[in-house]
Ligand SMILES: Nc1ncnc2c1ncn2[C@@H]1O[C@H](COP(=O)(O)OP(=O)(O)OP(=O)(O)O)[C@@H](O)[C@H]1O
Ligand SMILES: O=P(O)(O)O[C@H]1[C@H](OP(=O)(O)O)[C@@H](OP(=O)(O)O)[C@@H](O)[C@@H](O)[C@@H]1OP(=O)(O)O
Ligand SMILES: [Mg+2]
């Protein structure tokens with residue numbers, strides 16, 4: 261109806277913990293004020309029976325959810341699914357997760373980036389195989405190969421010497437522990453928005469200390485303590501977190517853009533450490549899908565802007581497609597116009613979604 265504001269509905273499917281942290285009143289209200297209603301998807305009912313949704317936002321694991329999304333997509337080709345389950349799946353394995361980093365090409369004169377040396381171990385025998393150890397030196401971090409969001413997948417072991425290997429349970433990734441001054445950088449990506457924050461990490465291990473340390477040390481989600489624990493945490497002062505300089509923003513943005521394009525994902529963060537041996541070398545050690553955005557200052561605005569961007573992009577695309585079909589009906593000249601309209605759609609989608617490339621067209625289901 262003329263004069264009536266067009267409203268959009270985004271369905272979300274999240275685990276209870278994520279729903280509690282992410283779906284805050286402040287976010288719901290801001291989105292609402294800009295014409296976007298956030299609606300909880302009922303996991304007890306088939307997704308195709310719900311909605312209609314202009315977009316679906318999700319972080320759930322498993323084949324059932326994947327096939328529900330497939331069904332929804334085929335019945336609602338115009339809805340935007342953020343993000344594609346196949347693209348997310350790459351992050352559920354700690355090898356494929358970081359492979360994409362090694363393939364990135366970024367021109368930068370003053371900083372370099374990469375991943376720590378690492379090997380994958382599938383069985384207990386290979387764990388003690390000298391050949392496997394040719395590449396690595398202690399200390400190493402043993403990480404479960406699978407990163408499926410379970411508590412188990414976050415259980416890490418810092419291993420100081422061979423004695424510490426016996427307790428490990430393959431399949432695991434053994435990654436060289438790199439001294440980085442006890443501070444980790446978390447780079448949050450929301451579409452083309454990028455924000456880098458500092459968090460506490462494991463302290464450095466000196467050569468001298470390494471000789472005295474026994475076996476191994478187990479830990480879990482060291483950079484993810486609740487805020488109240490951090491406030492009175494002496495560690496923060498001890499590690500001079502405030503004094504630690506952030507990596508250059510433009511460098512982090514270039515990496516974020518490269519990762520986003522290569523992975524075809526819009527919602528993720530990655531953990532970066534600065535190698536203390538070379539002050540300009542950065543290592544990416546972890547990438548997480550749909551991380552704890554509520555911990556990011558101003559997350560409501562950032563996420564609402566993103567919702568509006570993807571929805572308006574979709575609307576523009578729909579408008580152009582309709583225009584195209586009208587011109588097609590209009591007569592013979594329509595054929596020429598049809599081609600120019602298709603070009604227009606392609607440009608619109610590419611430009612709004614990612615400033616530097618055509619491959620991004622598929623990242624949101626446009
Ligand atoms: N190669 C490394 N060198 C030094 N420290 C590391 C390395 N890998 C991991 N760490 C430390 O261990 C922590 C946990 O590792 P990682 O980020 O891989 O685990 P995670 O459970 O996936 O974390 P998240 O909660 O971010 O998902 C890091 O935040 C960092 O403090
Ligand atoms: O809530 P979720 O279960 O999604 O937990 C994610 C957590 O976000 P939260 O802060 O909302 O807990 C993230 O924290 P930050 O990196 O942003 O600090 C990070 O630890 C992810 O790896 C977790 O995802 P998972 O690897 O377990 O799937
Ligand atoms: Mg991490």
Ligand SMILES: [Mg+2]
Pocket residue numbers: 407546547548
């Ligand atoms: Mg992780």
